[in-house]
Amino acid sequence: MEQHLQPHNPGVTFRGGRRLGRAAAPYLLSLPSWAYLLLFFLIPLASMLALSVATGNPLVGYSYTGHIAEFQDAIVRYHRQFLRSFYYGGFSTIITLLITYPVAYWIAFHGGRHKGTLLFLILLPFAVSFVIRTLAWQFILADRGLVLGQLKSWGIISQRAYILSTQWAVIGGLAYNSLAYYVLPLYVSLEKIDRRVVRAANDLYASPTSTFFRVILPLSSPGIFAGFLLVFVTNVGDFVNAQILGGPSTYMIGNVIQDNFFVNQDYPMAAALSSILMLLLMVAIFLYAKAFGTESIQEYAA
Amino acid sequence: MRELSGTFAGPGRHGVLARRFLAVYSGAVILYAIIPIVVMVVFSFNEAPSGRVTLKWLGFTTDWYPHAFAVADLTTALIHSLEVAFGSMLISIILGTPLALALARYRFRAKSITDIVIFADIAAPAVVVGASLLSFFLALNLPRGLLTILIAHVAFNIAFVVVVIRARVTGLDQALDRAAADLGATPWVTFWTVTFPLILPGIIGAGILAFALSIDDLIITSFVAGQTLTFPLWVYGAVKTGIPPQVFVISTMIFVAGALLAVINSLVARGDT
Numbered sequence: 001m002e003q004h005l006q007p008h009n010p011g012v013t014f015r016g017g018r019r020l021g022r023a024a025a026p027y028l029l030s031l032p033s034w035a036y037l038l039l040f041f042l043i044p045l046a047s048m049l050a051l052s053v054a055t056g057n058p059l060v061g062y063s064y065t066g067h068i069a070e071f072q073d074a075i076v077r078y079h080r081q082f083l084r085s086f087y088y089g090g091f092s093t094i095i096t097l098l099i100t101y102p103v104a105y106w107i108a109f110h111g112g113r114h115k116g117t118l119l120f121l122i123l124l125p126f127a128v129s130f131v132i133r134t135l136a137w138q139f140i141l142a143d144r145g146l147v148l149g150q151l152k153s154w155g156i157i158s159q160r161a162y163i164l165s166t167q168w169a170v171i172g173g174l175a176y177n178s179l180a181y182y183v184l185p186l187y188v189s190l191e192k193i194d195r196r197v198v199r200a201a202n203d204l205y206a207s208p209t210s211t212f213f214r215v216i217l218p219l220s221s222p223g224i225f226a227g228f229l230l231v232f233v234t235n236v237g238d239f240v241n242a243q244i245l246g247g248p249s250t251y252m253i254g255n256v257i258q259d260n261f262f263v264n265q266d267y268p269m270a271a272a273l274s275s276i277l278m279l280l281l282m283v284a285i286f287l288y289a290k291a292f293g294t295e296s297i298q299e300y301a302a
Numbered sequence: 303m304r305e306l307s308g309t310f311a312g313p314g315r316h317g318v319l320a321r322r323f324l325a326v327y328s329g330a331v332i333l334y335a336i337i338p339i340v341v342m343v344v345f346s347f348n349e350a351p352s353g354r355v356t357l358k359w360l361g362f363t364t365d366w367y368p369h370a371f372a373v374a375d376l377t378t379a380l381i382h383s384l385e386v387a388f389g390s391m392l393i394s395i396i397l398g399t400p401l402a403l404a405l406a407r408y409r410f411r412a413k414s415i416t417d418i419v420i421f422a423d424i425a426a427p428a429v430v431v432g433a434s435l436l437s438f439f440l441a442l443n444l445p446r447g448l449l450t451i452l453i454a455h456v457a458f459n460i461a462f463v464v465v466v467i468r469a470r471v472t473g474l475d476q477a478l479d480r481a482a483a484d485l486g487a488t489p490w491v492t493f494w495t496v497t498f499p500l501i502l503p504g505i506i507g508a509g510i511l512a513f514a515l516s517i518d519d520l521i522i523t524s525f526v527a528g529q530t531l532t533f534p535l536w537v538y539g540a541v542k543t544g545i546p547p548q549v550f551v552i553s554t555m556i557f558v559a560g561a562l563l564a565v566i567n568s569l570v571a572r573g574d575t
Binding site: 022023025026027028029030031032033034036037040041042043044045047048050051099100102103105106107110116118120121122123124125127128129130131132133135136137138139140142144145146149176179180208229230233234236237238239240243244253254257258261267270271274277278281285288289 | 321338339461518521
């Protein structure tokens with residue numbers, strides 16, 4: 001308002017008012033989001049921790065009794081699903097990285113005028129719902145489906161051969177579904193590399209292989225790590241691939257959490273399991289933030 | 303010496319071979335990415351006498367398209383999804399834009415903690431976000447339904463909106479705002495006449511991303527939905543009993559709409575720079 005009153009004379013009083021406004025402005029601008037995230041992101045996390053140490057059942061209600069033993073119980077009963085989740089999550093993330101890195105490299109360095117179109121093409125399938133894509137893979141991989149059915153009718157593979165409900169189906173599904181989330185950060189980090197650095201390596205008689213391993217790969221590492229974190233965290237917590245493509249022997253921790261909430265109605269157990277998952281993944285996230293800062297992930301996530 | 307020119311930048315024989323191999327490989331990956339979509343589109347045209355999609359090809363038909371919305375509860379679920387997607391997109395933009403401006407333009411004490419919270423909101427696994435919101439709603443005794451779905455979707459969309467808009471604001475010349483202020487515009491007027499038009503492409507991009515994330519979300523929604531079903535939840539629930547062809551028909555339609563939106567978005571972004 002002051003500015004409005006004294007448009008021609010931005011003097012001392014004006015400056016003072018503006019400085020005060022400037023000091024308060026970021027806080028006022030942050031307030032709505034902060035209030036929301038506090039109420040519906042941070043407090044719920046605390047609330048989950050509280051529920052995990054509660055005792056009771058859905059009929060009589062819960063009291064927060066500090067029943068720490070729930071955690072021990074959770075680990076004793078479900079450590080295999082935890083290990084399996086981390087194994088599937090890690091394995092599928094590495095597969096996705098190996099599949100997408102050459103593509104991201106090719107688009108960034110040799111895409112030319114078609115970079116945008118090529119990126120669009122590879123991201124296009126991800127305009128289809130996650131659950132539908134997974135369902136389509138169930139069709140493709142079914143025992144009498146498009147691939148196995150055909151191979152069986154030709155007599156190439158045994159009539160009893162199957163892929164669905166094995167770990168390969170689940171890991172494959174996870175890897176497929178994270179293609180888009182990995183190709184983007186890789187592309188962004190490769191695209192950023194100063195081409196003069198690459199040319200300098202050539203001029204200094206570096207072979208293509210050593211140019212790649214000693215210049216390009218290290219310079220693209222922020223994208224590799226950011227993508228790895230995002231994809232790994234997503235895949236470890238997934239239960240949809242395991243549900244649609246897997247079977248009881250591929251149950252991941254997400255499936256167990258779901259079952260405990262909605263089938264067994266053992267809320268404290270479900271909350272304890274997701275708290276443990278959160279703490280485990282927080283270690284990974286924290287190490288990442290320590291090493292690369294929090295802004296880099298923001299850059300690559302969007 | 304041929305080795306030397308056969309580097310990544312140069313056109314030597316090795317380079318050409320490597321490049322050709324990479325091109326073929328990338329084409330193969332793009333094909334691999336599109337395979338499930340082709341299956342979805344093709345099977346949306348398959349005959350299905352039992353009202354369920356079968357693995358066998360029974361014959362071409364376009365019958366399912368006029369009857370895309372014939373499964374009443376599937377249509378209801380789709381409407382829920384659209385409502386939540388629009389609602390969460392609008393709310394997260396309204397809440398997130400001011401924060402994006404604050405983070406891009408000001409240095410303030412709470413900035414680093416804000417960065418961490420935004421980072422955590424993006425990096426947090428969906429299962430944990432879903433389970434924590436459910437724990438919270440259970441503690442509050444808040445019945446699960448459309449409202450809790452909307453609350454959850456805004457909670458994960460805010461962070462993405464902030465990141466996208468912030469990137470746009472950071473790229474802007476702040477001198478323009480200062481010029482407006484020097485010319486006597488109030489902050490409010492400056493925002494709507496100078497800042498807002500400049501960050502609009504960022505807001506549109508953030509909106510599209512938020513909409514897409516919301517309409518696709520299954521994991522977080524599955525925790526907070528109660529008896530209310532969204533489109534992905536309905537499909538997920540129907541996997542065991544059998545999928546009506548309408549699922550593939552509607553998905554094909556959403557896919558085409560999404561592809562068009564993406565094209566429009568890229569055109570907007572291109573016309574802008």
